[in-house]
Amino acid sequence: MQGPRTVAEQVANVLREAIASGTIKAGTSLRQDDLAEQFGFSRMPIRDALRQLEAEGIVSIHPTKGAQVARMDSAEISEIYALRELLECEALRLSLPNLAGDRLDEAEQVLDQIDAERNVGRWGALNRAFHLALYDACGNNRLLALIEAHHNAADRYVRILLSNLDYRSRSQTEHRDLLAACRRRDGDRAIGILRQHLREGSETLVSAIREDGLSRKS
Amino acid sequence: MQGPRTVAEQVANVLREAIASGTIKAGTSLRQDDLAEQFGFSRMPIRDALRQLEAEGIVSIHPTKGAQVARMDSAEISEIYALRELLECEALRLSLPNLAGDRLDEAEQVLDQIDAERNVGRWGALNRAFHLALYDACGNNRLLALIEAHHNAADRYVRILLSNLDYRSRSQTEHRDLLAACRRRDGDRAIGILRQHLREGSETLVSAIREDGLSRKS
DNA sequence: GCATGGATATATGTATGCCTGTATATGCAC
DNA sequence: GTGCATATACAGGCATACATATATCCATGC
Structure with a gap:
């Protein structure tokens, strides 16, 4: 590298x-x-x-x-999360049948790292690493690139989310539920959890932005 | 403008x-x-x-x-069409309930123009215009931008498709079926037609590329 | 006193020149 | 004869210099 x-x-x-x-x-x-x-x-x-x-x-x-x-108002955040939901659920659906067990082990290690990490700046990257590990076997590189691009675009807002201790705890619970469903090869359940996970993130973030006034126009 | x-x-x-x-x-x-x-x-x-x-x-x-x-082999074409299917079906699903009747009239006019147009170079743009007209009311600008980007990326290959008289005729039949389903507000049927339309395009294009040797590495 | 027009300042767009890195070809050594 | 190394050439990255467009401010006229 x-x-x-x-x-x-x-x-x-x-x-x-x-x-x-x-x-x-x-x-x-x-x-x-x-x-x-x-x-x-x-x-x-x-x-x-x-x-x-x-x-x-x-x-x-x-x-x-x-x-x-680039300024993002709550409407754009909603758009990005709607796209993440569409793209990532599809990626997970495609990836899961081909997802090797050791990839799931790697994903679990990332979750442990997130729990151990005290540096706020690293959470965003680790969060992305966990998600991408699950989609890695989807077989569509352009889909993966799009997902990564949307992570990057929303990164600074996701970090706002992750700095919220309460959200971070809920998020990790959902991550582990998601991983467990993947291990059981329960695709429908896994996708359901992922969808719910992203919707919660979207709602939490949109309300946080609204009250923080981060969307104000200069 | x-x-x-x-x-x-x-x-x-x-x-x-x-x-x-x-x-x-x-x-x-x-x-x-x-x-x-x-x-x-x-x-x-x-x-x-x-x-x-x-x-x-x-x-x-x-x-x-x-x-x-950029060279695109058949695998990349397949990836792009898989993404188009995912993105455009979602856009149509979101757009259809909000799609005004005159927008559908506009789309129909575009189809008439395609039938009348003798300049090969215009077909790609008209084809894109028809599709985008249907998605226009989806309410997610980023989704629309992504769809347009994928049209651009595959444009030169779509033109190969459209220069095939047989495919063009089939494509127009499907376009009119799709439009009719939209007029009936039959979302499931419309999405089904669109999905089938894109899959046929993908398959036709992939086989055309394979036999034309367009994917050969210099 | 307000509005409009022009001039000036500032930041971006564009042009040109130089340097560095890479690729290819040739020569020498094994 | 083959493989490796070195030298040369070519193309792209970076820097510096110049042009242009836009915005702001001031002055003048109504």
Whole structure:
């Protein structure tokens, strides 16, 4: 596994993490000159990085007006979660018959890691790792890429969820229920749990955003 | 409706159309210098355009190795059609209850246009317009964007399909059946027809690609 | 006092040049 | 004769410089 080969990729990775972790807030305008100076590179790789992040739906670019961290209101969060439900339930349905036992063991280890992890910033990645492990055998790489893209797009909001201790506890319970259903090869039950899991996440997140006022327009 | 605001967008549009129409074949390497000379601009807007097309999955870029028109083998075509089936059936299910009658009239006009159109290059766009008209009221903009992205990614292959007179005739019959089911507000039937329509397209296209050898690796 | 137009400033879009990395070909050694 | 190493060439990434568009502010006129 080799690291990023270009400066643009490095910049994109740093910005993605900064946005996901909340260091750079939604709506912040990302000026090419400022970023170039901060990173110590010219504007060109920064432009490439911003294009990359735009493709991922993390920033929005308007010609001659620059880039800013994409704002998501509760409606967009709902859309993303509706898509996650559609895509991930299908991936699980396709994957489960082909899912080897040791993959499930790996998924369980990830759950243990989540319980042990005290660094808030790691929860998002671990949460994603657990979900993707279950879908890994679905046989459709584009489907997996779409799922990962939606995880990335909503990452900074999911982290808000996961920083809520109560939600995190419920989430882990559901994760273990889901894993148990997968071990029993009970596809319908597993998909049902996953669907319920995502809907709870969506509802919790939407109400959290509404009261936090995170959706306010600048 | 204002046109492209930047050179990069214009270049991206021209390249997208050239690739979709088959003027630029799959696997062709897209050298920045050559394109810059052909278009009469510098390499920078060409770079931006290629990044944009990469995000759309139309070209693939490898650092220091340049860009080339993305090759799709039959497996990738199958993946795209599996996703189209998943996404479009869901969009239709969500849209149908909110779909106004005049929208259906518009869709029918598009079908008439397809029958009347003699320019092969227009069929792809009209075909897409018909499908999107049906999903328009689904209420999830991201879902619509994903569907449109998948239409674009497979466009040049769909055009191969549509240039087949026999397939085109069958396709139109299915389109009209689908429209009729929508008018009757028979959601299950409409989704069933759509699913069958997409599966036929996938199978026809996969076998066409296999025998045409379009998936050969340079 | 308000509105409109023009000018200026700022940030993005575009052009060009240089450097680095990779691939290929050739030569030498085994 | 084959394999490996080195050198050269080519293409892309990055930097610097220039052009353009847009927004804001100030001035002038009504």
